[in-house]
Amino acid sequence: MPGDIAKKKILLIEDDVFMGQLLGQALERAGFELIAAKTGTEGITKFxxxxxxxxxxxxxxxxxxxFDALRQIRRVPGGAEAKVLVLSNLARESQFEEAKRLGVVDYLVKVNFSLDEVLAKINETLAK
Known part of the structure; x- marks a missing residue:
């Protein structure tokens, strides 16, 4: 099974250069194929x-x-079933509720999770 997960493609939609590089390098080291986007529009296209x-x-x-980008992704072929993890510094109850309404698998507040924990959540989600 790890071999299967290692071949999986991850779309990272993150505009922060440092965070994007940090996550991107960790994902590639873990064996994932990285697709990176810095804007919502670019993320929709790359999806x-x-x-x-x-x-x-x-x-x-x-x-x-x-969330606007995710709404658009949900409307394209394959988008309704897409597994999504939100990784953000926003941590308001209204955002958690909106994520749930949009079918987000998990909502991770960046400052509360290490890279290893993020990778574990990704692997857990892909195994479902």
Missing amino acids: QEGKPDIILLDLILPDQNG
């Missing part, structure tokens, strides 16, 4: 082109909020 197995989504993006 359609790359058919990722899971999406890591930041909510604060330069062109739109992450």
